[in-house]
Amino acid sequence: MSIAIEADELVKVFKGGIRAVDGLSLEVEAGTVFGLLGPNGAGKTTVVRILTTVFLPDSGKASVLGHDVVTDAEAVRANIGLAGQFAAVDENLTGLENLRMIGQLTRLGRKSAIERAAELLELFELADAAKRIAKTYSGGMRRRLDLAAALLHKPAVLFLDEPTSGLDPYSRQALWGVIEELVNEGTTVLLTTQYLEEADRLAKVLAVVDHGKVIAHGTPGELKATLGSTVIDLEMANNDAASRVSQLLVEKTGKQARLVGASVELPLEHGPSQVRELLEMMEAADLMPHRLNLREPSLDDVFLTLTGHMAEEPQEGVSK
Amino acid sequence: MTTTVITHSEMAVQRGLSRFISDMLVVTERNIIALVRIPQSLFFSSVQPIMFVLLFRYVFGGAIKVPGHSYVDFLMPGIFLQTVAFGSIGTAIGLAEDLQKGFIERFRSLPMARSAVLAGRTTADLIRNVGVLILITVVGVLVGFRIHAGIPAFICGLLLILLFAYALSWGFSIIGLLAPNTETAQVMSFPLLFPLTFASSAFVPVQSMPGWLQAFANNQPFSILVDAMRALSNGGPTSGYVIKSLIWSIGLLIVLAPVAARKFRKSL
Numbered sequence: 001m002s003i004a005i006e007a008d009e010l011v012k013v014f015k016g017g018i019r020a021v022d023g024l025s026l027e028v029e030a031g032t033v034f035g036l037l038g039p040n041g042a043g044k045t046t047v048v049r050i051l052t053t054v055f056l057p058d059s060g061k062a063s064v065l066g067h068d069v070v071t072d073a074e075a076v077r078a079n080i081g082l083a084g085q086f087a088a089v090d091e092n093l094t095g096l097e098n099l100r101m102i103g104q105l106t107r108l109g110r111k112s113a114i115e116r117a118a119e120l121l122e123l124f125e126l127a128d129a130a131k132r133i134a135k136t137y138s139g140g141m142r143r144r145l146d147l148a149a150a151l152l153h154k155p156a157v158l159f160l161d162e163p164t165s166g167l168d169p170y171s172r173q174a175l176w177g178v179i180e181e182l183v184n185e186g187t188t189v190l191l192t193t194q195y196l197e198e199a200d201r202l203a204k205v206l207a208v209v210d211h212g213k214v215i216a217h218g219t220p221g222e223l224k225a226t227l228g229s230t231v232i233d234l235e236m237a238n239n240d241a242a243s244r245v246s247q248l249l250v251e252k253t254g255k256q257a258r259l260v261g262a263s264v265e266l267p268l269e270h271g272p273s274q275v276r277e278l279l280e281m282m283e284a285a286d287l288m289p290h291r292l293n294l295r296e297p298s299l300d301d302v303f304l305t306l307t308g309h310m311a312e313e314p315q316e317g318v319s320k
Numbered sequence: 321m322t323t324t325v326i327t328h329s330e331m332a333v334q335r336g337l338s339r340f341i342s343d344m345l346v347v348t349e350r351n352i353i354a355l356v357r358i359p360q361s362l363f364f365s366s367v368q369p370i371m372f373v374l375l376f377r378y379v380f381g382g383a384i385k386v387p388g389h390s391y392v393d394f395l396m397p398g399i400f401l402q403t404v405a406f407g408s409i410g411t412a413i414g415l416a417e418d419l420q421k422g423f424i425e426r427f428r429s430l431p432m433a434r435s436a437v438l439a440g441r442t443t444a445d446l447i448r449n450v451g452v453l454i455l456i457t458v459v460g461v462l463v464g465f466r467i468h469a470g471i472p473a474f475i476c477g478l479l480l481i482l483l484f485a486y487a488l489s490w491g492f493s494i495i496g497l498l499a500p501n502t503e504t505a506q507v508m509s510f511p512l513l514f515p516l517t518f519a520s521s522a523f524v525p526v527q528s529m530p531g532w533l534q535a536f537a538n539n540q541p542f543s544i545l546v547d548a549m550r551a552l553s554n555g556g557p558t559s560g561y562v563i564k565s566l567i568w569s570i571g572l573l574i575v576l577a578p579v580a581a582r583k584f585r586k587s588l
């Protein structure tokens with residue numbers, strides 16, 4: 001297996017001492033999709049920016065196709081495509097002009113840039129809007145135009161930062177298809193996403209990032225397996241009962257249950273055999289659930305169990 | 321679709337000056353298209369200077385006494401400079417917007433000449449200034465402005481102003497890179513431009529100002545450029561002003577362009 005993207009102990013500290021990336025390492029096998037997951041502010045975008053030579057890391061090393069992102073940035077840029085988190089579309093240009101310009105700047109030459117732009121506009125179902133100024137595009141159309149811009153020079157490595165945010169389910173499915181096709185043809189893709197379904201479907205390997213570090217790593221199956229085979233969902237009479245149950249569960253199992261309104265979720269390490277024990281415990285405490293459901297763990301469970309929070313700022317480092 | 325891996329040696333062939341120029345032209349074209357398509361920028365670069373011409377010519381002009389020629393002949397060189405100076409706010413706003421909208425991020429991930437981003441922006445502004453100066457000259461002539469020193473001298477004067485404006489564009493691109501958003505870029509630009517434009521010889525004779533202000537007004541670059549343009553348009557001794565104007569323009573360019581380039585590399 002050959003490695004297309006490699007990062008070793010990357011660190012990026014912003015003004016004010018925010019350690020956005022804090023010793024992050026990863027390896028992406030060529031010709032596969034690698035997914036970066038993590039709550040808001042985890043440092044995903046910053047990692048993508050370092051790997052695409054937009055930012056310089058403060059320390060650590062990274063390379064793309066063997067080219068160092070700091071010392072050999074030119075060679076990296078020639079071989080990558082980037083669709084950033086916020087669509088970088090020039091509102092005053094038409095869709096075709098946008099792509100033609102990026103094509104020329106990726107050294108395609110005006111004529112082949114226009115040809116390639118037309119191909120991509122077709123692929124992303126923007127052909128009808130090709131001659132319209134991008135100001136008149138909907139959010140999803142801009143997003144698609146931005147993705148097309150990342151593909152102009154058929155890059156061997158593609159970085160997609162939340163590529164399907166703002167896309168309707170139909171466009172999302174279509175994009176997944178495009179990504180799968182690119183990967184079949186040998187492209188390596190690193191994507192960040194908030195949609196765990198997307199990660200589950202596309203990514204061969206996932207890394208969960210929090211506070212600028214990789215806190216878990218593996219195939220979607222491996223990550224789910226870490227939670228055991230079963231998750232129990234309990235629906236309680238009210239929020240108060242739910243919080244008392246979750247407290248009880250922490251005391252008895254040592255595991256943090258997830259509390260959402262009146263419902264409580266807990267991964268069961270020992271599978272369904274644990275259910276009776278839990279029920280007896282709840283009965284003794286006079287806290288029987290209204291409804292009970294057993295299911296397989298999802299990536300959402302992995303994500304929430306690992307990060308334990310949805311949106312949180314990273315810790316402030318020691319400022320100089 | 322198959323992927324192509326571009327090797328080192330192929331890159332080297334593409335590198336260098338030709339790449340810089342072709343990238344700069346692409347960025348310039350993009351900025352010119354935007355200039356023409358954004359109604360506000362068309363307004364600020366054309367309608368606003370015309371309004372200033374009319375305002376000073378017909379509203380304030382009657383009350384301002386100038387030595388020698390008619391007020392409109394005195395005024396137009398000042399309007400030329402004011403127009404390009406105010407136009408350079410557009411450089412700051414445009415760059416701030418590119419940063420804000422993630423455009424600079426995309427540019428940085430492309431195998432393009434990085435310096436082409438600023439060079440393309442300032443070149444587009446230079447081209448806009450050429451168009452606007454021609455427009456203002458025509459409007460000036462319509463309201464009574466006459467060239468007394470001959471067309472060649474007048475054109476040399478405009479070229480001097482264009483060179484100075486080009487240097488200003490680099491300066492204002494620093495503001496664009498410092499500002500967190502377009503509004504701030506605008507707010508940061510005005511306190512710089514107002515004193516330089518109005519405490520100058522652009523609209524009134526410096527002798528009519530209080531003494532302490534005269535010291536500033538006489539020696540600041542806007543006055544020197546206006547005086548050079550005035551001499552090259554209305555006649556009179558020119559070489560002193562012209563040389564000083566060239567020194568200011570080239571000096572500013574030599575200082576400001578590298579600062580802007582460094583700031584660009586460090587932005588984001």
Ligand SMILES: Nc1ncnc2c1ncn2[C@@H]1O[C@H](COP(=O)(O)OP(=O)(O)OP(=O)(O)O)[C@@H](O)[C@H]1O
Pocket residue numbers: 014015018019020038039040041042043044045046047085313314588
């Ligand atoms: N240019 C910057 N200057 C200062 N701080 C920054 C900058 N960019 C990001 N940060 C900070 O670094 C941290 C990581 O940000 P980053 O954008 O990488 O997170 P993310 O994982 O992509 O989040 P999201 O899911 O919200 O996109 C955040 O605390 C953010 O505020």
Ligand SMILES: [Mg+2]
Pocket residue numbers: 044045046085161
């Ligand atoms: Mg992000």
